[in-house]
Amino acid sequence: MDKIKIQTVCGFGCGSSLFLRMKIEEVLKENNIKADVFCGDVGTCLSQPCDAIFISKDLYSRIEGRAKVTVVPIDNFMDKNEVATKTMDFFNGINKE
């Protein structure tokens, strides 16, 4: 399987999405999972190749139902528990396929 690509998305792809990316990378490292995490903006995220989009709940409705990949809405980018649970749920889901 190719390395999984996760896109973290905020309004402009250059601010809070970086904070989320770092949190997810922390979780991946702790769980020994190798994946690429990169930042994107809400306007172009649907056209960027990736396996999942992690996006703030505020922006979720803008892409809801239009993405071809798994979209994971995040309430609080900095809540390690939430980010860890949702990240691991995503990876556990892929492994079942």
Add this chain to the structure above:
Amino acid sequence: MRVSYETIGNYMFKKENILTKVKAGNWTEAIRIAGGLLESSGSITSKYTDAMIDAVKEMGPYMVILPHFALAHAAPSKEVLKDDFALITLEEPVLFGVPNDPVYIILALCAKDGKSHMDSLAKIAKVLMEENTIQEMIDAKTPQEILDITEKHLL
């Protein structure tokens, strides 16, 4: 190893881009003050400050990404003259109407493109996500103290 403030200034905050214990009546005023620092540094035009305020209104207040802390910014554009950061702390907090309220710290960011500032912002993010940083910054009385806190957590 001691990192000099000059070094920190290269990728973090310049002292003149920091204000502590500022008075602001509401969140828009707070973002205007932070944007004003970037304007004084010659890093943005005033249109960028307007755009930061519009961004919160349009995109939603998820920009309050940590308890008591908001990351104000707008899209990279021609209103940005150079990549820069400004940080203000408030004497009395302002409300954005989010769970992470009340907000005491505004970090304003301007970037010429989507990538160039990422390394600096990652370093700042790392400092901010340390457990005590936010509270220490709220308590800081001078810009120098903010720099000291930043330096301490960077090492």
